[in-house]
Amino acid sequence: MKGVAQRPPGAPSAIGVVRYFTSGQCIFSEDNPAAHFMLVVGGLVRSCSIFADGRRFIGAFYAPGDIFGFEPGTYRATAEAVCETSLVVYHTADLTGSRQMMDSMMHRIDQSCAHARRLGRFSAIERLASFLLECSDRAPQRQMLTLEMTRQDIADYLGLTVETVSRSLQQLCREGLIDIISPRQLVLCDIATLRAISL
Amino acid sequence: MKGVAQRPPGAPSAIGVVRYFTSGQCIFSEDNPAAHFMLVVGGLVRSCSIFADGRRFIGAFYAPGDIFGFEPGTYRATAEAVCETSLVVYHTADLTGSRQMMDSMMHRIDQSCAHARRLGRFSAIERLASFLLECSDRAPQRQMLTLEMTRQDIADYLGLTVETVSRSLQQLCREGLIDIISPRQLVLCDIATLRAISL
DNA sequence: CGGGCTCTTGAGAGCTCTCAAAATCGGTGG
């Protein structure tokens, strides 16, 4: 579960190299040359940037199946593993402009536009509902949700504070829309209403 | 300045067709098939979506040189001309995966991530400063700024209300960072400080 | 000159943040 997985001798480099990261480990840093892009195989990645005054902002979470790291010239954000994470790393030079790559980039544009919309016009409760549904869409089960990230991560993703995240979750709980089994284990009881809130 | 400009007979369609739009005119609508993408030649385009409760959100402004409209399947937002605008329209089917196209998409990802960051972590004043610098970067002159959009457009772009936009501009003016010649004519007096604010 | 739209300004309400402290969780060592 650590170090670089060697690809079999003779395998073409364009296929990519599998690498493993532990919780909190840095995958690449802001302002470094964007020499690679990667596909998430397992785990979770956060893409974040820190401001001069210490504020942190998480631009995206990448889950298995997501491709990230195609950026012009240098990386615009730092990528870190949220938990045990495995990636396939490709060279940017091999970036072919294939159909799959284009679709992946379009999807990325779509995602960040949706995120901007969420941050621009949604209240705390609406952001949380929207966030939970986003997690639910990628979870093995729709209702049972295991959060890999901390409240601070969620706050920095949704442009809120930890306290507001906590309070909003408790409010959703009081309203019967979710159950908080433990801080990281949630049950979405009323997805229809959550969806109505997050629209 | 209206209707479709016919391309010369025999010219390949992949080259694209020039079209002109008047202020407020719709270029394409949300949920319609994404059959074309376009290059802005002159004028300004806003990409917006309306929520069920009537709130509007502008995800981006596109200025001359910008390419927009590459979206998976259907358009996720409505594009409208902010003023007299001319575009070159291409067929999505001709989307070749050329280097220029890839760069353009990477730039788009970059822009919307930056916008999300702005909305997630910036105060009203910071958003305004950042917005003015963004406009300045695309203006013929760095300091003199002609805004083509209304206060409402700016508000919907920055996730604020018209009143807050107006008040924040007045505050920047009182602090001597900008001059408001007329509502649409601004002078950026102290770009260095604006930049410091918008970081 | 009048009408409609845009922009500005004011006052109060509401939501989120800040600061502070208590409660809970998870891992470690006895």
Place this chain on the structure above:
DNA sequence: CCACCGATTTTGAGAGCTCTCAAGAGCCCG
């Protein structure tokens, strides 16, 4: 298995920023 520690999460109270509602000012155009 239990006690302890640090990190995380929750809760509370008050401040601050932005929104809402309302009205006045400015501008364009007929």
